Amino acid sequence: MHFDDRLATVLRHRAAGEAAARTQFRQLLDLLGAHREGRDESLRAAAWLRLGALGEMIPSRERAAMIAERGWRFRNPELAAHLAEDEPDVAAAALARADLDESDWAALIPTLPIRARGFLRLRKDLPPQAERVLDRLGVSDRGLPMPEIQSAPDIIELPHQDEVPDAASDEDEDDAFELTVEDDGESDEPAPSALPNVGEIGALVARIEAFQRSRSAPAVDGDPRLPLGEEKRAAPRAPLLNFAFSTDGTGRVEWAEPRVAPMVVGLDLTGLDPAIDAAFGNRQPIRSSMVDLPGAEAVAGEWVLDAVPRFSRPSGRFTGYAGKLRRPAASALPETTSHHQREADRIRQLLHELRTPVNAIQGFAEVIQQQLFGMTPHEYRALAAAIAGDSARMLAGFDELDRLARLEAGQIALDTGECALGEVVRRLLDQLQGVLKARVAGFEARLSDLPCPVAIAEADSEQLVWRMMATLAGLVRGGERLGIELVCDRDEVVLACELPASLTGVGDIFSTEFHATGNAVSSGIFGAGFTLRLARAEARSAGGNLARIKDHLVLTLPIASGNPAAEAEEPSERRFAAGR
Template sequence: MLFDDRLATVLRSGAAGERAARTQFRQLLDLLGTTPPGANGPLVTAAYARLAEISDQIPSTDQSRILREPWLRLRNPRLLAHLAEGDPQAAAAAMATARLDEDDWAELIPELPVIARGFLRHRRDLPDKAKTLLARLGVRDLVLPQPDFAEEPLVEAPAEPPAPPAPESILADTGSEGISALVRRIEAFQQARRSAPAALAPRLPLDDGAPDAVNGQSKSCDIATEVSGRVTWATPGYAPLLVGLDITASEVLDARSRAAMRRHQPIHGGKVRIDGVAAVAGEWLLDAMPGFGATGSFTGYVGRLRRPFAGAVASTSGPADRMRQVLHELRTPVNAIQGFAEIIQQQLFGPAPNTYRALSAAVGVDSARLLAGFDEIDRVVRIETGQEALSDGGGNLRLAVERTLKRLEGVIRPRSAKMRLLVSGENFAVRVGDDDAALLGWRILATLAGALAPGEVVEMTLTGSQKAVVLAMELPLSLTTVDDLFGAAAPSQAPAVTAGMFGSGFTLRLARAEAMAAGGSLAVEDETLVLTLPALTGSPAAHSQGDETTA
């Protein structure tokens, strides 16, 4: 019943947004990966359906990274079979990290797709029974065995490399010499070919033939894409290397350019990163224009990829990238600590004293808070450097603010404090999604609520128009004496409510970055914090002017 309760809790929670989807992906992998092989029922079926749905939302590289995390426990053959049917990159990671016993491997391997069996041949820790089964199924490294030269040594190549002997002469009259002589002649032919001049050796034109290449890297290239963003044409010489590339993938194109492509807008200086041979690998800048047919339908993009200047390339690996690398190095041990704490708290490997379980539960909570803080820092870095954009949509800022005030009412009421909201206008739709609008409102209002003194009352006004939605908030007295309201300083004492673990300054800086990413602003004007977001023109909401809400 403990497992069923946990699984039901995960299935009840939503997976809206990229981070929520990754979190639920980890939870489902952990829960399904530790179930008994014969476990079944409506909850398990629903969990596998949800896992397949979330997998479509997460890039294959991120799935592979999650599946290779050290805390993950893949011990369920059914889950492994499910993952093997999915993306090849994720299937390879699952095959590399799964831990099954000998009988489970023997039952699972014949049911795996051929490509998944091929991934298993790289493992050296499989049971003997599994290795024997793989050999019987013909799964082995595709390498020719070394010839046996015990009977006759290989003839040394002459000083002047001769022309490679013709295959016909090698294969002729082999009946009397036997198979071993044929193998030696093939090896002699290969040795002579390796010793011949380079011009005689066959080559694949991977790094050749690309025009205007300098030091192995090309300077520019024209491309065209289809509606989905996949490259369908490229400058001759680049076509074999670029056609089929999905230019909209998160690991290829920066977030702002992806947002422009979703809106069918022009792209100027979009940051592109391509992994491949030297002619196309590395950083590019994309200038592209959308194309439309005679009926007005979108047909794709036509543009040019160009190499950035050396100074621009150097700037892309600056403090922001170093900070993200530091966060990555910090997450790894914290994830491991959290995993071990859960093992003790849930007694997965055997009984544990209640004292240790209580301590491990506290460690798990602290680890979760640290990971949440790392996510906040990573979000600031990604937004401020243009690597992440807010979600599109028509979020209602008025609803977000009013719901947040209701949530905060239970915290500030015992201190006799109030946050009074006066609303005017009709249009409160903004150009961000509901989730991002709610998160932005929570960061700002929770920070102000945490700074309220007992009995203090602050006034706020929310004004909606066809051009912008403006939320003006009177600052609590404790924040009016702060020199830099957006300075990231550690709080002197824990407030009654907080929207982040790094203090009000850092939280407001993150909110300001989110507002700027949405095309608006967050600034201090005469002891008033003003949030301005561009309005999304639409049908006026049925709200009366002059409404007042108090928290």
């Protein structure tokens, strides 16, 4: 048996200088471009990383020149996709050089960046199927249309400057510098006045004036125009309210209606909403899910997504989703978007831009910590583990910011359901009492014996109660004990807890500027004030509230169903307001 170890041999050598870097870059291009399968995955991953590192050492023009050379084989669509993400000159050289099969082109083109697809229109040797894919995606030639060739105006030759007579009279000057512009045999413009010894300048001025007049004239339909700063006279387009689409198996849009295809094809729908990701992972239909799309003005913003999974026949292999996106009724037009919704959209767009580099940092740290590419010293593994942990905390904080923005804008609500809040409170109290025991602190609980059912899902209710109780527990001082009470009224369930001494002097405990944190229990990456504000937004989304009433923090939630055994006392929130 023969083993091809050329790639491993290349990777064992380090590029010490610029010449060695260029040589190794060419070697990796040749090896990765010729082979597609049959190599160790970790070895291939190391080769891609090395190729990217070498690309940072070599200017883009030189890399483009290397790629354009004809002395190596370029048959790997994975390499074409990798180089298409690079600088424009490198991407153009790669897509002009790639020699792929018809099926490879058809699978590759929808995954290419939108800016890179236009380079393929410069090729005249693409297979028919690839041409059809480009047509379906709305990718057209980058060149401007050729204007109609008009006959050049006849200009009477001007006398040479040395032959111009002296300025004897106005009549002689007019005779000497007369300029006539003719079109189709008719005089179109009168000759401009000329000064002595400036005949060529006069001719240039006349041509500029003619150009300005034609520029200000109404445009004829079909005439090609360049963006020269003139006023746009195009009629405003109707707002885009809905469109159909389909995705591939990874969740990336591979087809859309022609009117919107250039703006959304290639867009990845995964990672935009956890509910959509869960349905996608389980291959389940997606019904009326809210999604915030980035991109051009016509498609950016909130959409309602309906889609069903597709499976190939007869193998039953999952091939993606087909569905429709439509604007919500309340935001069908940009003018109807509320201030809170616009602010939430801006925050979510900012968080999207921040998540991308943090995700990359976390991924590389985990690669180092798990030694996926080879042995790593334990000291570096420990540092990588710490970086991965910090990245995870940052991503969790981004999720909390996104959740708060969407809750306060009314874009999402807690999941409906039924949960026994009494059991949730008891379970969380047991966890927190063990943590506070070391400081001789804790809660003095007086809980109703009733289950106290609330009309929200158990996961959401547990998260809400944890934000409230864990934040207060983290601010408890040594030896301090807080009273906590759970009461079921006829229409609502009330959970009230005494405020720790460190909060009694704080004016607004829901202010994001309030960053007091404790040592035993984490109140979130942004501090106690932000966490309590998020809990309040969750409570209001469920039809309840979280409010400070004197020296108590009171959570009210709607009861799930009628409870005739509930205490026939006055509403608990009113009792706390009265100081009882």
